[in-house]
Amino acid sequence: AQSVTQLDSQVPVFEEAPVELRCNYSSSVSVYLFWYVQYPNQGLQLLLKYLSGSTLVKGINGFEAEFNKSQTSFHLRKPSVHISDTAEYFCAVRRAGTASKLTFGTGTRLQVTL
Amino acid sequence: DSGVTQTPKHLITATGQRVTLRCSPRSGDLSVYWYQQSLDQGLQFLIQYYNGEERAKGNILERFSAQQFPDLHSELNLSSLELGDSALYFCASSVGDDTQYFGPGTRLTVL
Numbered sequence: 726a727q728s729v730t731q732l733d734s735q736v737p738v739f740e741e742a743p744v745e746l747r748c749n750y751s752s753s754v755s756v757y758l759f760w761y762v763q764y765p766n767q768g769l770q771l772l773l774k775y776l777s778g779s780t781l782v783k784g785i786n787g788f789e790a791e792f793n794k795s796q797t798s799f800h801l802r803k804p805s806v807h808i809s810d811t812a813e814y815f816c817a818v819r820r821a822g823t824a825s826k827l828t829f830g831t832g833t834r835l836q837v838t839l
Numbered sequence: 840d841s842g843v844t845q846t847p848k849h850l851i852t853a854t855g856q857r858v859t860l861r862c863s864p865r866s867g868d869l870s871v872y873w874y875q876q877s878l879d880q881g882l883q884f885l886i887q888y889y890n891g892e893e894r895a896k897g898n899i900l901e902r903f904s905a906q907q908f909p910d911l912h913s914e915l916n917l918s919s920l921e922l923g924d925s926a927l928y929f930c931a932s933s934v935g936d937d938t939q940y941f942g943p944g945t946r947l948t949v950l
Contacts, residue, residue, distance in 0.1 A: 759938070768841065826895060829882040
């Protein structure tokens, strides 16, 4: 079984500041990793994913994440946030090579203020 | 727009009732997944179908059931509803073992 830990339930940050949202996972098998964003009253939108290859993954809206197998982490970063980035961010893991369920973390609320 | 559609968007009903949530996957996607999002449980996997057959079950109550039809759309049936069933229900679809794309969700309120 897989599990995901998002240590920060809320992250307040000023506009144009950098941000890092932390994600750690646990699994006894190879996994794929994902970050999804949920804007208020909307569904989940894929930000980026790691399946294999380069450990630095770039996604939409200027976000990137780095897969670190030794630390079992997949932290999400953005060098300069905007007000419009205010949303809930979910890290998720899935067993590699199979069309199987996603296991989600509890989410991190990113609050960007002026 | 992910290409996954869900109806209805909102549903308000009473305890003890039965409802059906509908999901149409992206064109070509054979896998459909159902998830429940609630304040206390977070995002939880309920059930997966692949090309009409049940593939995996998660934390789905016996009062809940689902099916996937030949045209690949899926329905989630919730019966004997309780207050605690109030949640957002998401459908996602995928082709093969790649990314799951989520629909906008159905917000169920049980009064």
